[in-house]
Amino acid sequence: MTIDVAFLKSISYFSGLNTTELDIIEKAFSEKTAQRGEVILLEGELSDTLFFVAAGAVKIFKTSTQGKEQILSIARLGDALNDISIFDGGVNPVSAQALGPVVLHGIKKDRLQGILQQYPKVALNASRVLAGKTRQLLTLVEDLSFRHVLGRVVKILLTHAGDGTTPVQRLTQQEMAAMAGTAREVVARSLKVLEEQGHIRLEHHRIVITDKKSLQEIVAESA
Amino acid sequence: MPLINQEKCNQCQLCISVCGCGAIVMVNNVVTVVETEDCHWCTTCEAVCPTGALTCSFEIVVEEG
Numbered sequence: 001m002t003i004d005v006a007f008l009k010s011i012s013y014f015s016g017l018n019t020t021e022l023d024i025i026e027k028a029f030s031e032k033t034a035q036r037g038e039v040i041l042l043e044g045e046l047s048d049t050l051f052f053v054a055a056g057a058v059k060i061f062k063t064s065t066q067g068k069e070q071i072l073s074i075a076r077l078g079d080a081l082n083d084i085s086i087f088d089g090g091v092n093p094v095s096a097q098a099l100g101p102v103v104l105h106g107i108k109k110d111r112l113q114g115i116l117q118q119y120p121k122v123a124l125n126a127s128r129v130l131a132g133k134t135r136q137l138l139t140l141v142e143d144l145s146f147r148h149v150l151g152r153v154v155k156i157l158l159t160h161a162g163d164g165t166t167p168v169q170r171l172t173q174q175e176m177a178a179m180a181g182t183a184r185e186v187v188a189r190s191l192k193v194l195e196e197q198g199h200i201r202l203e204h205h206r207i208v209i210t211d212k213k214s215l216q217e218i219v220a221e222s223a
Numbered sequence: 224m225p226l227i228n229q230e231k232c233n234q235c236q237l238c239i240s241v242c243g244c245g246a247i248v249m250v251n252n253v254v255t256v257v258e259t260e261d262c263h264w265c266t267t268c269e270a271v272c273p274t275g276a277l278t279c280s281f282e283i284v285v286e287e288g
Binding site: 036055056057071074076077099100101102157160161162163168170171172173174175184188201204205206207208209210212 | 235237239240241242243263264266267269270271273275278279280281282283284285286287
């Protein structure tokens with residue numbers, strides 16, 4: 001099976017390598033496919049292969065003991081799925097599920113270690129990728145830890161709510177995230193929490209505020 | 224239905240690959256949303272779109288009573 005060298009070049013891990021080096025590295029890769037909904041990696045299990053997304057989109061998430069899901073990111077073209085467990089030798093800290101048909105390019109852990117020793121540039125690239133992920137996760141931790149984000153999301157809902165008779169400005173989760181200064185994933189989680197607590201009801205392209213008074217109390221408490 | 228801003232769309236087709244109801248298709252090599260009652264507003268297409276071209280907006284209303 002031939003892995004596209006141009007694809008390897010587009011992966012952050014292998015940026016700056018010349019074609020000869022990429023030609024050698026390419027031989028260490030194999031291809032794997034996954035269908036929509038297929039779990040590619042399971043939280044708590046060991047991995048022996050580092051996977052990169054070559055086509056499609058993969059949901060990276062954690063599941064609580066109560067079965068609640070927190071999406072951490074969406075992996076797209078060139079993104080690595082499980083570098084944390086590959087580098088520290090521990091179990092997968094997250095699960096990964098195909099959102100549609102997905103093509104993955106994988107490299108076995110021992111082959112990767114050889115490449116890291118042979119090409120220090122790859123090790124430097126890997127450290128940069130991991131630092132970027134740490135930064136993104138720290139931002140997410142901050143947003144999920146502090147109650148004021150929920151309060152900001154609630155305030156946005158109250159500010160933009162109509163009575164259902166006159167047209168009001170419609171908002172996407174991305175727009176709400178930009179307004180609240182947080183990630184889209186945090187807005188999605190906040191809306192789920194509010195629905196579970198009975199403050200709102202999520203309908204087909206509508207967010208129905210079922211308990212306006214309690215939402216006003218959340219805003220007041222988080223101020 | 225979800226909206227596509229064609230100026231932002233890079234035709235990567237990730238939205239098509241994740242849409243479970245066939246609401247997003249290629250028409251004349253252009254990513255296009257078609258009307259379907261099967262769309263449950265999961266907003267996954269918006270989540271995967273790398274350029275922010277695809278949007279699923281919500282109307283926010285207060286329930287009477």
